Amino acid sequence: xxxxxxxxxxxxxxxxxxxxxxxxxxxxxxxxxxxxxxxxxxxxxxxxxxxxxxxxxxxxxxxxxxxxxxxxxxxxxxxxxxxxxxxxxxxxxxxxxxxxxxxxxxxxxxxxxxxxxxxxxxxxxxxxxxxxxxxxxxxxxxxxxxxxxxxxxxxxxxxxxxxxxxxxxxxxxxxxxxxxxxxxxxxxxxxxxxxxxxxxxxxxxxxxxxxxxxxxxxxxxxxxxxxxxxxxxxxxxxxxxxxxxxxxxxxxxxxxxxxxxxxxxxxxxxxxxxxxxxxxxxxxxxxxxxxxxxxxxxxxxxxxxxxxxxxxxxxxxxxxxxxxxxxxxxxxxxxxxxxxxxxxxxxxxxxxxxxxxxxxxxxxxxxxxxxxxxxxxxxxxxxxxxxxxxxxxxxxxxxxxxxxxxxxxxxxxxxxxxxxxxxxxxxxxxxxxxxxxxxxxxxxxxxxxxxxxxxxxxxxxxxxxxxxxxx
Ligand code: NBP
Numbered sequence: 001x002x003x004x005x006x007x008x009x010x011x012x013x014x015x016x017x018x019x020x021x022x023x024x025x026x027x028x029x030x031x032x033x034x035x036x037x038x039x040x041x042x043x044x045x046x047x048x049x050x051x052x053x054x055x056x057x058x059x060x061x062x063x064x065x066x067x068x069x070x071x072x073x074x075x076x077x078x079x080x081x082x083x084x085x086x087x088x089x090x091x092x093x094x095x096x097x098x099x100x101x102x103x104x105x106x107x108x109x110x111x112x113x114x115x116x117x118x119x120x121x122x123x124x125x126x127x128x129x130x131x132x133x134x135x136x137x138x139x140x141x142x143x144x145x146x147x148x149x150x151x152x153x154x155x156x157x158x159x160x161x162x163x164x165x166x167x168x169x170x171x172x173x174x175x176x177x178x179x180x181x182x183x184x185x186x187x188x189x190x191x192x193x194x195x196x197x198x199x200x201x202x203x204x205x206x207x208x209x210x211x212x213x214x215x216x217x218x219x220x221x222x223x224x225x226x227x228x229x230x231x232x233x234x235x236x237x238x239x240x241x242x243x244x245x246x247x248x249x250x251x252x253x254x255x256x257x258x259x260x261x262x263x264x265x266x267x268x269x270x271x272x273x274x275x276x277x278x279x280x281x282x283x284x285x286x287x288x289x290x291x292x293x294x295x296x297x298x299x300x301x302x303x304x305x306x307x308x309x310x311x312x313x314x315x316x317x318x319x320x321x322x323x324x325x326x327x328x329x330x331x332x333x334x335x336x337x338x339x340x341x342x343x344x345x346x347x348x349x350x351x352x353x354x355x356x357x358x359x360x361x362x363x364x365x366x367x368x369x370x371x372x373x374x375x376x377x378x379x380x381x382x383x384x385x386x387x388x389x390x391x392x393x394x395x396x397x398x399x400x401x402x403x404x405x406x407x408x409x410x411x412x413x414x415x416x417x418x419x420x421x422x423x424x425x426x427x428x429x430x431x432x433x434x435x436x437x438x439x440x441x442x443x444x445x446x447x448x449x450x451x452x453x454x455x456x457x458x459x460x461x462x463x464x465x466x467x468x469x470x471x
Contacts (some may be wrong), residue, residue: 002027002062002064003026003027003028003029003051003062003064004026004028004064004154005021005026005027005028005029005032005063005067005068005070005154006028006030006031006059006063006067006068006069006331007028007030007068007069007070007071007072008027008030008031008032008056008069008071008072008073008082008099009028009032009033009071009072009073009082010032010037010041010072011072011073012129012130012133012438013072013099013100013126013129013130013133014030014032014072014073015041015074016130016131016134017070017083017099017126017131017133017134017137018030018041019045019048019160020133020134020135020136020137021157022048022049022050022268023450024154024157025156025157026049027049027050027051028049028050028051029050029051029052029053029059029061029062029371030050030051030052030053031041031052031053031054031055031056031059031178031274033073034213034382035054036257036470038052038054038064039052039054040429047049054357056086056089057089059352060086060089060090063096064090064121064408065091065093065158066091066093066094066095066150067090067091067095068094068095068150068151068154069090069094069095069096069097070097070098070099070257071083071096071097071098071099071100071296072099072100073101073102074100074468075100075106075259076102076103077105079098079102079106079110080110080373082386083096083110083114085132087117087119088432090119092117092118093119093120094119094120095119095120095121095147095150095151096114096119096120096121096122097121097122097124097141097151098110098121098122098123098124098178098273099124099125099186100238100258101125101178101181101182101256101259102123102178103178103182103259104123104142104175104176104178104182104265105175105293106175106178107123107142107174107175107177107178107422107429108174108175110123110141111123111173111175112227115141115144120140120143120144120146120150121143121147121148121309121335121430122140122142122143122147122148122151122177123141123142123143123174123175123177123178124139124140124142124181124275124388125139125140125141125177125178125180125182125184125357126138126140126176126179126180126181126361127139127140127181127184127185127361127363127364127416128141128160128235128363129363132160132361132362132363134157134162135143135369136159136161136167136361137158137159137160137161137167137361137362138159138168138184138357138358138360138361138362138365139158139159139167139168139253139357139361140168140171140177140178140180140181140354141155141168141170141171141177141181141355142170142172142174142175142176142177142178142179142182143173143174143177143276144173145173146171147231148170150205152170153287155168156168157358157441158193159323159357159361160360160361160362160365162356162357162359162360162361162365163359163370163467165357166357167356167358167359167360167361167362169353171347171349171354172342172345172347172348172349174345174347176345176347176349178336179341179347179454180188180338180349181260182260182263182264183264183269183334183337183338184358184362184363184364185260185261185264186260186261186264186265186275186278186334186395187262187278187330187331187334187364188228188363188364189261189264189278189281189282189285190280190281190330190334190418191226191228191327191471192228192329192420193277193281193284193417194277194281194323194327194330194418194419194422194433195228195229195232195283195323197322197409197415197417197418198319198322198325198446198452199212199232199421200307200320200387200409200414200415200416201315201409201414201416202315202319202406204306204307204308204412204431205308205309205310205315205413206312206410207312207314208235208246209237209245209246209248209249210236210237211312211337212236213233213234213236213237215233215316216229216230216232216233216236217233218316218455219233219320220233222329223321223324223328223367223368224320224324224366224367224368225366225367226364226365226366226367226368227362227363227364227365227366228363228364228366229366234298235247236248237249237374238422241413252291253291254288254289254290254291255288255289256289257282257285257286257289261278261281261282261285262282262339264278264282265278265279265282267337267341268337270339271340271341272335273333273337273340274333274335274336274425275330275333275336276421276422276424276425277326277329277330277333277418277422277425278317278330278334278422280417280420280421280422281418283417284415284417284418295328297440299378302413303413304411304413305412305413306413306414307412308408308409308412308414311411315445317399318400318404318405318408319405320403321397321398321402321405322398322402322404322406322419324368324394324395324398325395325398325399325418325422325423325426326419326422326423327368328368328385328386328391328394328395329386329422329425329426330418331372331385332384332385332391332424333425335351335355335372335385336352336384336385338351338354339351346442348377348440350358350380351376351380351382352373352375352376352377352380355369355372355373355376356369356373357372359366367388371390371391372385374390375388375391376388377391385428386426386429395426399426401427402419403423405411405419406419406420406423437451437454437460440452441464444463444464444466445464445466448463450462450463451463
């Protein structure tokens with residue numbers, strides 16, 4: 001019984017995390033429901049300090065006390081099933097970590113359930129996919145601070161490092177870690193959709209995948225530098241080995257959407273926070289999945305020819321600005337939601353630190369997260385990212401090109417739902433006056449809901465006897 005760490009669930013993420021933990025000098029015990037997977041894994045790594053166990057009993061016995069057991073199985077029922085079977089085998093004070101993409105409300109339930117039984121529980125979001133898990137992910141752990149202290153040495157040693165800081169810190173109690181991971185995934189949806197809209201505009205202007213590989217390579221050397229821009233440049237350069245054609249042209253244009261995007265939207269509505277960019281991104285995936293309906297509609301519903309006639313070099317700069325501005329909005333919204341939920345739950349969240357651990361390891365890692373980190377470190381009470389001077393200046397600089405790109409796309413009939421949702425938010429947020437005066441009049445008209453007046457103090461409500469409508 002001397003392994004420092006135990007991991008259950010040897011699929012992609014589990015295997016790579018085990019190799020990562022082991023490479024930092026820890027002995028790791030592993031267990032997988034299907035035992036052959038365990039055998040294949042240990043056989044592949046005979047020289048490593050990895051102990052493969054075929055039974056949960058043997059697995060638990062192989063761990064040093066207090067035991068540290070990380071569960072890396074499919075989110076939902078499987079996590080509960082694994083916990084149920086662990087409970088009779090563990091001692092009080094042992095630590096269970098759920099590293100999957102669990103819904104934060106499930107994490108809160110498990111936190112209470114296991115806490116009441118005397119166990120210690122950490123719900124940790126892990127981002128970075130296969131490569132991140134192996135070389136250094138961004139980790140978002142939630143749970144009791146005292147439990148985090150025990151796990152800190154292992155987590156800090158396996159996490160990515162950005163600007164000399166490990167991409168992990170104690171996010172907050174209970175479900176805070178999985179919550180922040182959920183919003184991270186929502187932001188990831190937004191980033192991906194914005195890049196896809198830029199691509200669609202370039203396509204209409206006649207850019208070939210080869211040319212786009214160049215544009216994205218160049219962008220990745222500038223202020224848009226990020227993992228997603230980088231992999232997009234590689235995607236455009238990729239040829240299909242069979243046909244020699246650009247692979248991207250051969251991939252069917254339908255995407256699915258799993259839990260985290262949808263959960264983010266539901267949570268935003270519940271908190272009355274606008275996340276219109278992420279919303280548009282989730283809906284764009286839904287629309288993309290309706291391939292047959294779209295093909296039918298394309299035959300009857302008319303629009304202009306999808307052509308954009310503008311010098312390529314000029315367009316690259318304009319789309320850069322539109323993409324960057326929209327990206328700022330998306331992060332402003334996502335962080336706004338995190339702030340609202342943190343307040344609601346009294347989680348004591350530190351937005352600067354959260355932005356800081358997204359700088360490495362995870363899918364949304366990007367150069368501009370340094371600037372977001374700085375903005376919150378300078379002003380922890382920042383009301384909205386758009387209002388940090390650095391980002392205000394950028395938005396003021398980009399807004400003209402941003403509008404032009406959306407106009408060009410709209411006139412060419414090219415859908416840019418996330419670009420326009422972002423601009424709609426920007427223009428609404430900066431509007432001292434919105435047309436909700438009319439809305440209030442309508443509400444008072446049909447429902448006597450009353451309204452406040454511009455010429456009377458706030459909080460004083462008026463009602464009008466509106467004319468009767470007949471028929
Ligand atoms: P999967 O999500 O595909 O889960 C497969 C693992 O779950 C296998 O080890 C499987 O065992 C085990 N499992 C299942 Br399914 N039901 C079980 C049960 N009732 N009891 C015990 N074990 C059970 O693996 P993954 O892609 O490595 O992801 C793991 C977690 O990490 C997920 O929550 C995922 O959302 C999250 N995540 C994934 C990525 C990624 O890039 N893949 C990135 C970030 C986070 P078996 O071998 O016996 O079937």
